[in-house]
Structure formats: C-alpha cells, structure tokens
Amino acid sequence: MVQRSLVIAVAPLVVALLLLFYAPNIALVYYSFYDRVRGVFTIDFYLDVITNTVYLNVILYSLSIAVTTVLATLALTLPVAAYIALYSRGFERILLLVIFTTPFWIDFLLRAWALKSLLYMVGVREGFLALMVGMVYDYIPFTLLPVYASLARMPPHIVDVARTLGAGSLDIWTRIIIPYAVPGVLVGSALVLLMSFTELVIPSLLGGVRGFTVGPLIYTLILAGDDWGRGAALAIVITVLSVLSIVLAYRRFKGWLL
Amino acid sequence: MAGVEVRFEDVWKSYEAVIALRGVTLTAPGGRITVLLGQSGCGKTTLLKIAAGLLEPDRGRVYFNGVDYTRVPAERRDVGMVFQDLALFPHMSVFENVAFGLRVRGVRGLELERRVREVLDLVGLDGSFYNRRVTELSGGQQQRVALARALVIEPKVLLLDEPLAHLDYKVKQRLLEEVRRIQRSLRITTIYVTHDQLEAMAVGDVIAVMRDGYVVQVGTPREVYENPRDLYVASFFGDANILDPRFAGLDSDGLVALRFEDVILNPNGDVDVVYEGVVEDIVFQGAFVGLEVNVNNRSLKLLVPRREFARQGVSLGSRVRVGWKLSEVRGFNSGAT
Amino acid sequence: MSSKQLLRVYTYVIALLLYIPIAFMVISSFNSSPYIGVWEGFTTYWYQLLLRDSEAHIALVNSLTIAIVSSTLSVSTALLAALQVRGRRLTAVDALVYPPIVMPEVAEAVALFLAFTYLGVEKGWLTVMLGHTAFNLAFAYVTLTVSRVRFEELEDAARTLGAGRLQTFKDIILPLAMPGIVAALAITFLLSFTNFIKTLFTTGPGFYTLPILIWNRARRPGISEFASQNALNALATLVTLTALSIAVAYTAYMLRKAGR
16 A cells, blocks of 8 residues: 555656666667667777877866866865864855855856956967866866865864864874874765766867867767767766766765765 | 553554564552653653644554543544653743643633643743743743643643753753642643653652563552563662672572662671772762772772761771662562663 | 865855856856857847747746646645655655655656556656655655654644644644645745656657756757757746745755754
8 A cells, every 4th residue: 555655656657767868778778779770780980989099188188177177176175174174153054055056056067158358358368278268167166065065074172172182283284183084085086087087068168179088079070070989888878987986986885975 | 630641452553674562561649740751762752742633653542531532633533742852932932832722722802711721830931921932931831831832732642752851950840849839730641751860750650660672660660660571671770789699698599670779788687798999989969978888899889868878887898798678679480670 | 275165266166157147047048149158148039939939938837837736735645645644654655655755757757658658648748747746755754754753742732732633733733734734835846847768758749847848959959950059058048047036945945944
C-alpha cells in the first residue's frame, strides 16, 4: 500500500528524467558510433578524437586553461574564505556571503559581456589574457564557497587553542587552516575544472583566436560543421574526463558536495 | 470511566533485515500507567507506534477494549501521543498547537477556546503562553504543550514516547509527578516508554521489561524489583551483584543475583553467609553510600544508608565483614541472561 | 597592520573587483556616447530604444514563458517525489538525479540536439523548454531534499490528532516546506531564464531567448543600432536587474523565515 503510493509519486520524476536526460544520452552514444555518410557503425570518431593532433591539442589546451583557472581562483580566494570563516562575525559575515554569492544569480554570459566592455576600455583586447581574466572572474564564487564551507566547519576557538599551545602564525596556517580547507579545495577545484574545461561562452566572447577550446570546438563540429559523429564522441570523452574528476573528489570527501 | 484496556496479541514487526518485535503479548490495563522499559533497540517504540496505528504489525492483533483495532488508521483511533522529540508544530503558537486536534474534529468558537484553556490549565500553562511560539519555550514548557495537545482530544489512550528524555533532573522530577497527577485525575489508560528504570518505577503501575523484541517480564514495580525473572531483569531493573551460586551460599548451577542493598555491612547475626573483605571504593550518593568491598579477589557492591555508614566509621582500606540472608539471593533456572 | 586587518582589506578588494564590471556595464548603459569609455553625458536613450526593439520583446516573452513553465513543471514533479521519499532510502532515485547535475552542460546540450534532430521535432519553444526541464528536474529535486520537505514525526503527530493525509499536507507539510519550494522555484526559474548553452543547441531558426539574443548581438556588435554596445548594455542591465531582484526577494524571504 505504502509501496504503491511511493511508486506513483516518484514515477513522474523518473519517467521525465528518463525521457529528457537519459534517452538523449542514448542518442549521443548512438551518433558517436554511427557514420551517417557511410551508414555504418564505427569507432573511428573516438580514435580520431584521441589520436588526431588537432583535437588532442584543443583538449590539452583546454585542460591547461582549466588547470590555470583552478590554481588562480584558489590562490585568489583562499585568503577571502579564511577571512570570512575565521574572522568575520554576525552581520559582516552575512553581508560578505551575500556579496560573494550574488554573482551566482547573474548569468555567465552577462558577466562575460560586462567584463568584455571593461577590458576593452582599459585596452585589453580579445585574446589569452582577456580569456584568463574572464575565467577567473566568472569562477571565483565557485571555489570560494566550498572552501569557505569547509573552513566554517573548524571547531570554534581552535586557533586560540593552538596559540595557547605556542603555535605561531605560520604554524597556524600550515598545520590548521590549510588542512581544514583541503576538502573544500578539492571539491571547488573539481567543480571549476569540470566547468571551465568545457566552457563555451567565455572563450568565444573573450578569447578571440586563442579561444578555440573544446566548448567552441564542439559547437563548431555540431552546429556549424554538421560533423555529428566527432562532436558526439568528443562530448562523451570530455564527459568521462569530467565525471572521473568529480567521482574522485567525491569518493575522497563524501558529503562535502552538497 | 475505567479507561480502555489495550491488548497486544502475538505482535510481530520487522524493518527490512531487523526484527523489532518477536511475538509480543501484553495487556495494558484500563486507567493505569503501563511502562515499556528497555534499552534502545528493544522494540518499545515500535510497540507504541503500533498502539498508535502509525505502524501496522506484520502479524498479530491489537485490541482496544476487546475490539480489533489492528487495521484502524492512526487518525481514527483517538489516541493522544507525545513524541520523543515532542513534534510540536513549529509554525503554530501554543494555542494553535493544542487547538489542532479539536479543529480537525470540527470544534470551533467558544467551545474550542474553553477546551484548550481547560487543558492548558491542567498542565499548568496560563494565558500568557497562548500566543507564544512553541520554539521560544523552555524544554519543560514545550513538554507541557505536547501533553496538553495529546490530552485535549480526550483520547481513549495516552501514549508517551520517552517524553522526559531531554530534561534536567529537577524539571523531570516535577513533570513526573504531574504526569501521575493528571493521569490519576483523568483515569486515562497510559502507555509510557522509557529506558530509565528510575522513571519507570516513579510513574508505572505496571512495568513491562522488554529486550530484543520480547517482553521479558510484566508486573508491578515492586514485583519486578523483588522477583526479577532472570539476570538481565535483575541487573537492568535496579542494581545487583551477579555472583557464583556457591560463593553466594546456594548449591545450584548458573549465576545468582544479590541486590546491592541486601548486602549488610558488619552484620550482627541474622544473616546466613558472612565474608571478610577490604573496602576498595566509597561513593557518596546522598541518602545512600555505595561501597565496593574486595572479598577473596571478588568485587562486591553494597548500598548502605548514610546514617548507618556514618555510625560504622568505615573508610578506604578498612577491613569489614559483609553478609546476607540466603532468602535474598535470587537464583534462576537457566544460566541464560 | 595585523594579519586579520590585511585579510579584511584583501577580502573587500576582491569583493569590489567582482562588481566593477557590472557597475561599469550599468553606467555605460546611461552614456549618451556610443563609444565605450567616452563619457558624453547621461541619457536614457538606450532604454527608450529598447521600447522599440521588437526582437528584445519577443526574446523576453520567450524567456519568461519558458522559465515559468519549466520551473513550475520541474518543481511540481520533483516535489511529488520528494514528499514521498523517506529518509536515506531510494538511492536509486538519487542515482538518477545526480548525473544531469554532474554532466558538462555542453555535452548534455549536444545530446538533446541529437535526440531532437533524430526525432525530427521542429526546434523552438517546446524543445528549449524541455531541454531546460531536464536539468531543472534534477536541481529542483536536490534543492527540495536538501532543504527538507519531509517532517515525519510532525506528520505522525498530526495523524494521531486525527488529521487525514490531505489536511496534514495543507496544515503541516505545506507551510513548513514552503522555504524549500520557494528556493526550488527561484533556482530553477533563474537557471532557465539565464540559460544559454542548452538553449543554443535546442533552438531552431528564428527562435531566440534573451541570452541568445544578447549572444548574437555581442558577437556582431554594431550590425544595427539595437546591437550597438550601449544598447546591449541596457538590455544586459535589465536582465541582470531582473535576476538580482529575484535573488534579493529570495534572500529577504529566507532571512525572514529564518528570523522567525
């Protein structure tokens, strides 16, 4: 009796997800193996994507941009997270959290657009620098919040306790604050790596000729080039790479993601 | 009104892999407080929820005054239940919490107000509380609201699930007295779940000791205390030394139990067994003093009235005699605990 | 200066940097010069232009209707499930729900494109809305389960007091679950309203939402007066303000709830 009402309640969600998410993914897999021109199934598209230097270079270039983005956002946000978690109190903490979460509500496209005009005015044209500034600017909140969340779980007064035990500032940072930040750092890094690796908007809008990363590549293959097979294979390859990084981070720190 | 008698007959219940109840048969007499006593996981809360109709037993029946209530859903049972975490509605005032059960029954206007007022008077909350949010109240006050909310519908049966678990000692004592007072004045059949033996003794007319899904023993507090059915009951309900029967002075198998207070310090005759030993620990407990005496490398615990202890002038390391009457030693048929 | 003071100054500098581009965009939208960085005076000309911008009107209507329908659909579907899923059970549902969140959006967008193409569905309002809903379902469900919409003991309490399922839902669950429902609606609405990538892949010729319109114009600025820098700044400012006002209303609602 209870079981049946449960099934009835859950069924619409499950069916909708199956139709709208899982079925399209079957189409994705199908087209990644199906050569429309020759009408045969093949693994050539995958081989192409992971052996053809053109694709490989784009993947590696995107990865290097993603890794740089992760490192830059971490370096910039770690002190901010530490300040909010360890020193801010009451109203100031709420204010800072609101300040740093609000950009979440504004779309990437709009923020990238806003940045583009500003960079144009100060003389930075489309290119690698603009691309990196755009990436860091857009992804700061995504590293900040997980790092803050893990630092906020530090027992209160632990820094004071360490002081009474004779720890200096350096000890406090290396032995207490950074170890506590590690889970948030990993989660934030995985998140930013995943998103910036496959980013489409920022490279297209700010990167100019240096903006040809996997996002724009897939866009070109599918929508402009009509090359569904390679586009689909590439989409699957980056999905696998991304999901692996998330799973690894999640395995290690269960419960930190949400 | 004598109150509704609640009877469980061969009630079984399991959750996935865990069997919570293994054939419980028990009668909660009308108008009395029956305590379900046991450690966490013994099945006492499951049994209470079956009484409430919140769970259906896998097997077995539940009768209210002889009428089969097994399949009657909770909302039609007319039971008042106080939950472990109280389950007060956080978005409602004190008044609205208590009024909820009446509103559901279509009671409105002056009648509603009168009945809520009556029951809040009964639990000792005056008009200044009516519009307070329940989240602003102290633990003891929330407890009173929960009790009032359960009582206002004039239930057939009152079910209390560890209602005083999170309260301070003093508040707990006062509320225990009030629960008894209210129950006596309403003569309502009450089933009271607790893991605390002192609470059980203080409040129970009948005590049902539960363990691993079974009811191990049923009786008045005095019966259960004086004649525990096995070693488990002896050591869980009150405190007892568990001893080798030959050491205790009996010729039997297994183990025997001897209550702490039945061991007499420096007896003058009137005992059947006497040993000598050394006092190894003294714990002052107020009215009583706990002693631990080493007798031939066996540790024996005693509970001595404070005055008696003072008169004897015993201190750590003192050599003392300890003794007891054989009639106080409880032997059990099997060695099973 | 102590390390605390130093950190504090640094924190506010970063906070400021985060908002400078947005502030610049807003200010530029009131600049009477069409050239970036050349201030000629205050004007509302670009906003008046928007009044005549029929493409922007169509895009606004499309964005709003898709966001409203998609968020309502996904939240009600997810709520139905979230209300029934007890405790930590039903990991099977969780396992179905998380992949849409983890999968790179561009890959999901390609999948939707291929599926709709395979089926021969004409791409437009419906395909965009369904594409958004795929993603929103997962976010709505996670938001609802994280923010607690089940109150088992309270539901049990209401039942012993004589309330049936419907009454328990109306009087107990719904008022208490409201913050979670509002959160899920706000999040899914904004995810849909501002979505770009999936829209790009599921839209057809001649159908566009606000982000698509902005994208098209941002890539080819100056092809018409409507696509000039500051006209675009005005449009972007309005979209940002819409998103921010929802964010502010949502935060205020949550703080009021938490304060009580």
